[in-house]
Amino acid sequence: MPIALRADFAAGGLRAAARQTKDAAQARRLLALAAIYDGASRTEAARIGGVTLQIVRDWVLRFNAEGPAGLVDRKAPGQAARLNDAHRTALAAALESGPIPAIHGVVRWRLIDLCQWLWEEHRVTVAKQTLSREVRALGYRKLSARPRHHAQAAGAVDLYGMARPSSRLRYAGRVT
Structure with missing residues (x-):
């Protein structure tokens, strides 16, 4: 015996919700359930949705529990955190x-x-x-010492940062 759908919805309401949603997967699920409301078999609903009978049953359970919002794709929960x-x-x-x-x-x-x-x-x-x-x-970042060459002179960094005199070369023309 198949699980009955909620009595507070009708096929027309599900089709209207399918037209309004931006989620294509939810619209496909709503249309499959609307076909069941119209009297189609679960096999035909599975064909409309492009899924198996078991998945249609899961949709019916989610729809009965949460309404049309229950047919939206959810993020997988993933593995539980190792650290509490x-x-x-x-x-x-x-x-x-x-x-x-x-x-x-x-x-x-x-x-x-x-x-x-x-x-x-x-x-x-x-x-x-x-x-x-x-x-x-936790707000911590990896810190490491700035690498320094083993042969670097003590004052080399200070000299590097100083302003240098301009070393522009003037083009005097072509020498023949």
Whole structure:
């Protein structure tokens, strides 16, 4: 026995909603359900929608629960976050205080070191890319020392920034 559609809608109302929507997928779903209201079989509705019977059943369930708005494509929920608020608070505290070389074995935090620290302290496995995203979301940025050539003279940078005299060459003409 197929699941009945809501009684507070009719085929004409669904067709009007399909005309007004900007979402093509929602319009296709509304038209398939309008055909069911007109007495078409679920198989014919599936053909109209270009889907299987199971998907038509899912549309009917969503439409009955939420109305026409339930037929809009939704964003997939994705995987749940690895770090909760307590982990983020502890991570922020560790970033603020910095590593203790005798305990942590490092003199500055790298992402891989923080991944290891999270595992040792909270038994949470996090990839470097994920941790980078979390650290940036906490408002921290990667800082590194400006690279300096090992043979650079002490005053070379100061001389480079000074104004230079103009070295324009005047064109005197062609020499023959």
